[in-house]
Amino acid sequence: MQAEIITIGDEILIGQIVDTNSAWMSKELNAIGISVNRITSISDTKDAIVSSIEEAISRVDLVLMTGGLGPTNDDITKKTLSDYFACELVQDEGLYAKIEERLARYKIGMNAFNREQALVPEGARIIPNDFGTAPCMWFSRDNKHVISMPGVPFEMKNIMQSRLLPILSEEFDCPYVLHQTVMVQGLGESVLAEILQDWEAKLPSVVKLAYLPSPGVVRLRMSLLGDDESELKAIVENQLKGLKAILGERIFAFDDEKIEQVIANLLLDKKKTVSTAESCTGGNMAHMLTSMAGSSAYFKGSVVAYSNEVKASVLGVNTNSLEEFGAVSQQVVEQMATGACKAIGTDYAIATSGIAGPDGGTEEKPVGTVWIAIATADKVISEKFVFSKERGRNIRMASLAGFNMLRKMILNVEKMMG
Amino acid sequence: MQAEIITIGDEILIGQIVDTNSAWMSKELNAIGISVNRITSISDTKDAIVSSIEEAISRVDLVLMTGGLGPTNDDITKKTLSDYFACELVQDEGLYAKIEERLARYKIGMNAFNREQALVPEGARIIPNDFGTAPCMWFSRDNKHVISMPGVPFEMKNIMQSRLLPILSEEFDCPYVLHQTVMVQGLGESVLAEILQDWEAKLPSVVKLAYLPSPGVVRLRMSLLGDDESELKAIVENQLKGLKAILGERIFAFDDEKIEQVIANLLLDKKKTVSTAESCTGGNMAHMLTSMAGSSAYFKGSVVAYSNEVKASVLGVNTNSLEEFGAVSQQVVEQMATGACKAIGTDYAIATSGIAGPDGGTEEKPVGTVWIAIATADKVISEKFVFSKERGRNIRMASLAGFNMLRKMILNVEKMMG
The missing domain is CATH 3.90.950.20 (CinA-like)
Structure with a gap:
């Protein structure tokens, strides 16, 4: 199963914030066997949203989006997606009551912006947001799925962890994914690559190897994707033995550990x-x-x-x-x-x-x-x-x-x- | 002038690292009047690299890429770009000597991986990398520009700051951009915003104000975009006076100074x-x-x-x-x-x-x-x-x-x- 991530927000494109949502989502998706093949950050415009969705669903069946769901005028994701999937926006009574109650806690009355927040696209699957007013919306057409979530990291993380990931994992056919990191100290990337040349040439094709260098440390990462967990684990164990024999005490950790x-x-x-x-x-x-x-x-x-x-x-x-x-x-x-x-x-x-x-x-x-x-x-x-x-x-x-x-x-x- | 950024690396797509390069590059590009309208992170595959470039140059004239320039087998950006732009890879004698010298300091001889690093695409503009072996490569065709840099943040930043940004700023038609940073210590973002409320309300519309908080320090940034440098400078001078009167010795610097x-x-x-x-x-x-x-x-x-x-x-x-x-x-x-x-x-x-x-x-x-x-x-x-x-x-x-x-x-x- 392959997915793409689209993050929406001008603050990302002017470099005011670093998009940390994507990395977090990628890690979580990979952990349930959904690999992410592209991450796109776009601005809050209808054109950018529509064109990026069309490109993404031409490549994959699942698209996860964050951002652009706030109550202010610059947030247009909900309207754009509803138009694109031809869904009418209708008031969700439960959501309306929830927003009213939240506002009451801060002694604020309903206004036009908040009433807008209680509208949801008819026909889309609505997944509640326990920590905010913008729910997660899941649009589907022709076996293509576009899921929109708020961009506030802790709201998005809560939606994914408590609701979305379990559903995705159950409803989609996901392979097992295994990552094994090996931390190597005191060898430059190219020297390490030379030392490992023969070992690397003999790696089973199911193992994808990556060199991730930083000053003084190279992280070697083996990634395996398959159906049989124990088989993949056995392959990794075997390759680790080979690595240990070659690198010895140059290896200082087997997790992503400092x-x-x-x-x-x-x-x-x-x-x-x-x-x-x-x-x-x-x-x-x-x-x-x-x-x-x-x-x-x-x-x-x-x-x-x-x-x-x-x-x-x-x-x-x-x-x-x-x-x-x-x-x-x-x-x-x-x-x-x-x-x-x-x-x-x-x-x-x-x-x-x-x-x-x-x-x-x-x-x-x-x-x-x-x-x-x-x-x-x-x-x-x-x-x-x-x-x-x-x-x-x-x-x-x-x-x-x-x-x-x-x-x-x-x-x-x-x-x-x- | 509009640009797009493409960052290459499976480590981004599996969420092992957060792509901080894009935000940094966006900020620097914005500072010289080049706006970024899309950021795409893709995997280390030929298909992904070629398709993302084709999409990007269909929208903008300038594409900046990072990553995939290391000496190991998983890094294929140079080969892919050279094929795409029909450039032959030829040995750069200066680069070869530089790599040899670098290796000699670590008492390492040239190997096949390092020799590969000394190859550069003929016809592309080569911009040196003072801190690594992979230079920056600038490919041009039909007024479309694709610039590839290493993904190691300090190498990329050095190339951009010391060489690329000045060239871009000179060779492309960019508006005049004035940024004035004020470094404030000892006040949280929301308290500072409250103190500055009246001053902020009276800011001329040409001044865009950003609060950039980090633990213990808030960077206030005024950004002005226009054609008349001296006019923009006069506006900033005037606003600085107001800020100094309000914040006094809370301000510790007027540049982006630590x-x-x-x-x-x-x-x-x-x-x-x-x-x-x-x-x-x-x-x-x-x-x-x-x-x-x-x-x-x-x-x-x-x-x-x-x-x-x-x-x-x-x-x-x-x-x-x-x-x-x-x-x-x-x-x-x-x-x-x-x-x-x-x-x-x-x-x-x-x-x-x-x-x-x-x-x-x-x-x-x-x-x-x-x-x-x-x-x-x-x-x-x-x-x-x-x-x-x-x-x-x-x-x-x-x-x-x-x-x-x-x-x-x-x-x-x-x-x-x-």
Whole structure:
């Protein structure tokens, strides 16, 4: 079963709001086996509405629309659809009473706009809206279905979840859909594609593979569509085995999970704590960790040591090391990590020191050079990276690389302890 | 001038990502006088790409596309467009060298995928991508223009801002558009709208006003479209005077400028330095400050004191105060600020202590309660805020409120000194 989504509203076309309805609807529709093959955002005009519907029903049997159902003059979806499907607008007594009651709560009387809201297209299927005055309207002709919903996200979501999705799932013949995401850290998209070339070539045709890159992380997504759930699951399991064998610990999660969440779960599970000593990441690692609710259970604090004086005075980095090797060096970053472990009193500490850019690079240490260290009470490891020329990207990639080093260290410590 | 936007990618259609590119592009295009009359999101298939282009160029002369330009097999936009416009793919030596150089930095050799990336359609206009390997391609036929850009947001934004928008603005006949943004801190959208009610009612009809709220900040945007630049400018100047009289120091900038940039300019101008001592903001203030290039000139470091032990040991907060008043108190936050000034050695320090949520609230100190202090060597001020119930929002609003307190303090110190 294929569908299209049409969202109506000038505010989308001037970029004043981001259309988040479509993504939400797509995800929900995919989950019940209805795939979305096109999303169109159009303006509040009769021409745009009619032409987009005609195009959509020429391609698919099901069209879901949101928007343009408000009480003001710029909202013309109901009138346009009723004309298009040759339905007369008639008063819905139940809806009229409901609107009257809602208005009474705000001590407002019925006016022409509200009376208009109580009209519904005769012959269309009307699905109630528990949180607003504009109901969902389902028009059908020649096995083509056009369903119009209000654009207010929580009204639309409520209509879909509590009423529409169950009906669609029951009345249409939908296949089973399975998505499996694999989160990979530390490999660029093209390098990853090369590594996976042979594996990818042998993928069963039912598996659709997508690479979804963001700085420092590539999300690999396998999507399968079929009738036999257990068969699809078996195929995915098998392919996951192959991926694990190739990528090993480059994979940090099998859900669409952030690495800071993976770190959080590991630390909570092992009852360990972490701190950070940040130079080039400038507090971003602390920010990422503390963005998650409940982080005080495993995160104690950070020292953002942007100047050399703070590296020395708060973290206890040797001033000779700073002079001899420079702030961006293995010696200094290791002392920063060890210093943070002690000063903040945690089991693990992550330290970063690098040249985020755009200035400050040298021949020997170009912009993007970052040293990262992980310390425990009795051990410290470190690694040098060269990321990009772009400041924001370097900060983000260094943060992710630091978390990934910590993840591997925690897992290895676990392994060594049997 | 009218345009359409087409975004390509199955990840949009399965709802894995929200298409934020379109809204950003629409806003930028509107700003140079190009209106967007349709946005279409389609899948990575040849049929979908070709049919959506054909439909779009039947309605408008300019089509901007993003996505499907990666090096992997699922990305087919370049091949499809080149076939459609009958352009042969030829190697671009400059691009080849650039890709080789990029790869060399990561110590990676050229592979088949990367070599493919160096191919460009002969006859199309190629606009460089400074942050990635997929350039922007501009195809033209019979005065219809189709421009394809990578879907990675920061690559697309850079291409548009630094190269494409200036070209579009110059080569197409666009009306003069004037936008004036006013950045307002510390007032919710509805309260601001109420305060500005009378001023808004008297606005000349040529001025289109938009409220663009984000947590802690409302961007007010006046947009004027016309032929006479100086006339539009005079109207805006006049309205700005009115706004300043009403909002005073609630306005922190007149460009679309971030508050951390405003702080940076002030500190650089006065040759002063700042540090932060963060509890509930968890490093976000340090992160925001260090996101800006050149921040080491005025930012020395931070202590993220998430646990009480760190507040005491690193910032020197009195343990009796912690016990008597709790971590979220005027006493503690003032000691944190004073402690950071000393420990990090800066002219100013901002400290935050609050309950970000979702847990940890009490009757007396509900989730969203935040104490913020600003200290200098001989002075400390503090203020209590109650923000929202949402963690991310509280972190962001507390950070902005702290910066705004610092901004006002620097301006007042300046005023007192004559």
